[in-house]
Amino acid sequence: MPLDATTIATLEGISTATLTTVLLKKGLRNVWLRGTKPLKAGQTRLVGPAFTLRFVPAREDLATPASWSSPISTRAAIEAMPEGCIAVVDAMGVTDAGIFGDILCRRMRLRGVAALVTDGVVRDAAGVLASELPVWCAGIAAPPSVAGLTFVGWQEPVGCGGVAVFPNDVIVVDDDGAVVIPQALLAEVVAIAVEQERQESWIYAQVEAGMALPGLYPPNEENKARYEAFKAAQGT
Structure with a gap:
């Protein structure tokens, strides 16, 4: 569900700090996604509907390089991402297995994905930066995702950085991290x-x-x- 241009432009002028205070006044205390730091300083504040992806702990019969060709894979999920969305990836806070690298991030950028937000880490740091996809994450790691995680699906409720995120919730990211606005409370x-x-x-x-x-x-x-x-x- 794309956001209208007016809402996007308005939220691009509002800091995540302000949003957390407003949401606190509405009774929502847990809206800041822990571990989601800008990969590069000075990234532009961005706004978009959440497109969610979920990993679970690695299981040896499933978390293999062969799984990258499965119909349920990060590759397939990327091809389902609509233009303007912000990919929110529940990586369970795992920091020793990179969920995406340069090729996947570049494909997301070319598809018009606004940003990647995860409580996990990415790999191929130089290539991810060169991909021009804005990323908020918990850091960098060389091993691939299957070294510690199993990808299980997309566009379902996830827990990213200890915060419940539902598909099409609104995500705002800036230098202070990522905040979720429940869609029903947006206006x-x-x-x-x-x-x-x-x-x-x-x-x-x-x-x-x-x-x-x-x-x-x-x-x-x-x-x-x-x-x-x-x-x-x-x-x-």
């Missing part, structure tokens, strides 16, 4: 997050002007009134 979260970003920009400007934090962050009634007056003057 409400976006509206609240836009207002929070606007208010915090105003608060930051007040700090720059020399104001002390007590009563400003969070704002007391006096400063709420000042902020509302600021919005009115801006026509927002």
Whole structure:
């Protein structure tokens, strides 16, 4: 289910830090995918629907190089990925078996996949960087996935970085990592997050002007009134 361009553009202007706070206010504490760090510093904030993939522990009769040609394989999953999705891979936090390398990442990039997010690791580091696919992961390892994992399927609920992710949940990634927004809460979260970003920009400007934090962050009634007056003057 593709996201509309307006929602994507709006979320591209909202930090994952803000989103975690908004979701916390909605009662969701576990939305930041642990171990998902940008492979390269300064990667652009990206937004997309989750396309999920799942690994389980390696079992010797299944986790073999021959499995790469199976109908249930990472190769087949990649060919099912729609343009604009963010691949979210549950690798169980395993850090000594690389789930994807340069060839798979390049194919994903050419298919228009927005990014790869995993609590596991990738291999062929130089090639993955050269593939131009933005990656958020737990690091690098030389061994292939079958050294420690068995791939079992895609587009089903997964647990990535200790967080439940369902297909078509919305993923936002930036320098602080990856956050999931439940699809059912998307419109409400976006509206609240836009207002929070606007208010915090105003608060930051007040700090720059020399104001002390007590009563400003969070704002007391006096400063709420000042902020509302600021919005009115801006026509927002």
